[in-house]
Amino acid sequence: MSKTPARDGLRSAILGGEYLPGERLVEAQLMTRFEASRFTVRAALQDLAGEGLVQMERNRGAHVRKVPLGEAVEITEVRMVLEGLIAARAAERVTDEQASELDEIGLLMRRAVDAQEYRRYSDLNHRLHSLVRQIAGHGTADRIVETLRGQLVRHQFMLSLLPGRPQTSLPQHERVIAAIRDRDPKAAETAMRDHIASVIEALRSIDFPGGPA
Amino acid sequence: MSKTPARDGLRSAILGGEYLPGERLVEAQLMTRFEASRFTVRAALQDLAGEGLVQMERNRGAHVRKVPLGEAVEITEVRMVLEGLIAARAAERVTDEQASELDEIGLLMRRAVDAQEYRRYSDLNHRLHSLVRQIAGHGTADRIVETLRGQLVRHQFMLSLLPGRPQTSLPQHERVIAAIRDRDPKAAETAMRDHIASVIEALRSIDFPGGPA
DNA sequence: CCTCCGAGGATTGTTGACAATCTCGTCAGC
DNA sequence: GCTGACGAGATTGTCAACAATCCTCGGAGG
Known part of the structure; x- marks a missing residue:
């Protein structure tokens, strides 16, 4: 590439x-x-x-390019449906080995949250989404999600600073993992969409007074 | 642009x-x-x-670029979820005027199918999807769908030649229109996804003997 | 007759120079 | 003191020539 x-x-x-x-x-x-x-x-x-x-x-x-908040929301909405598709497909194609790898990431995530190691949690978050995409093997969706993610680095950075976010997203991640492990595409899509929908809400809540100068 | x-x-x-x-x-x-x-x-x-x-x-x-059939399917899968998102949002934001415009397109589509004017039906199909996207006003999803559509012109051309396609897709289109007109986002998304899912099936059915020479 | 090799032409990759445009500071006129 | 025109410097836009690479075609050797 x-x-x-x-x-x-x-x-x-x-x-x-x-x-x-x-x-x-x-x-x-x-x-x-x-x-x-x-x-x-x-x-x-x-x-x-x-x-x-x-x-x-x-x-x-x-x-x-400066991505305004409204567009960041749009981008994340697109990510929501795309990663939903990806999660569903991952649930169809996951191997036993990949399933246990997912479980392990879930375990590490819980530990990271318990230990309040948020930087580590953020890395695991990225690793989880990456692994799901790899399992799905959907080149087209993958490429698009990756370019969209690039446009959001700055906003995602702000998100990671929001207090309470890990506590909110951890159970969501765990539901995604469980659905894929159980090979339930519909549940996987729903879980992933719910998860990213909550990211959108968090994004919207940033009506930052520092503002888009 | x-x-x-x-x-x-x-x-x-x-x-x-x-x-x-x-x-x-x-x-x-x-x-x-x-x-x-x-x-x-x-x-x-x-x-x-x-x-x-x-x-x-x-x-x-x-x-x-030569788009292999497998990738065409992937692209259409992505379109499925994106246009689903777009349809849902259109259902939230449609005005009365736009609703009647949708209804009119639906009427013209039915007439075109009855009269077996398939070329005209294909144009209306494009116009319908365009209008829905315009109503939704989702710049990001719009842009992506448009570039994906560009990569598929050739395959979509083959699709339009499939006999029986209009008869299959007409009721699907009508359900999309009805759901948006009724301002029911969930139903609109489902209807649009069902519609494009059937396009995917049609695509898969093309295992054309003429082959990718 | 087939295979391998090389020369020549065609096509793309890269460079440096020049032209067009914008930015910003300066100064004349009011 | 303020406004607006002007010009120098900086930056980008465009071009034409040159270099590198690839592809084709023909011929020599087996």
Whole structure:
């Protein structure tokens, strides 16, 4: 999937928060940063623009795209139905080995919440969703979810700071795991959708006074 | 959304079937065809590659991407859940005026099927899905569905040739319309998903002997 | 007759320079 | 003091030439 080191480097730089939303991406700077020619840098920018991470305006250059809250909600709604589809399919195709791997992640999650290790919980959360997608083996849905996730890194970061979130989402995760382990597609889809629906509510609750400056 | 005439021209040429799947897209030819510089042509190709219409291989040029049947099914599965989401949201937001517009399309569809005007029915089908998306006003889902639809033009063309399809899908469309008109999101989602699920079945039934040559 | 190899043409990849446009500071006029 | 035109610098847009790679076709050897 990687086209050029410059593209991947810029991508992870944006995702890692080195370039903030709205920040200008000057081609000359990127050239020195990634030791790439202008040709390569432009290709990377155009590529990431197609992915929704970068916004390009004619004669005004490229910026890190700023995703407004309303769009973040939309994106998460789309993720809700897509990951629902993925969960259902995972329930159809899961192997015994994968099922126990799911169970283990669930166990670790519970321990992390009990120990209030929220950073660890967040990592496990990502690992869980990843594993479910891998089990489902739905390339098309997978690709779309992954690009959408990229556009939300900043918002998801804010979410992880919300107090009480892990306590809310842990039982939801456990229901997803149980449904997939029991090979019940319908229940898996419902559980996953309920889970992400609660993420949407949390997102909406952020009517942050600091605001979209 | 249009970036350059060359990009849009090439896009509709591919969608219109002027370039067949697998066909090579030689930069020099496109330059003369669209009276654009090589720079512009390359940008267009890269853009359409991001949209999944074109496949680029290093040093081997660009081809019209060939979507295998299995992926067409995947794409339609994604469309199923996305259009389900869209239908539900349309049911929440539909105005009286839009509702009667939906009803009128339904009426015209029934007439078209009765008169066996299948080409007209296909147009109405597209118009119906478009209107539902417009009512929903879900920019993110809309964009994704539109790009997915682009990748399927060829397969959808084959579908429209399947005998008996209109008779199958007409009542499904009518249920979608009724649910949105009645402002019942859950029913609208279910109806839309059932409808597209039947499209998926039809797709799977195409194990065409002519084959992917 | 088949296979392997190489030269030539065609096509794409990359570079650097130049043109067009925007941004921002400066200064004249009111 | 304020407004608006002007111009220098910075940045992006575009192009044409050159380099690298691939593909085809023909021929030599077995």
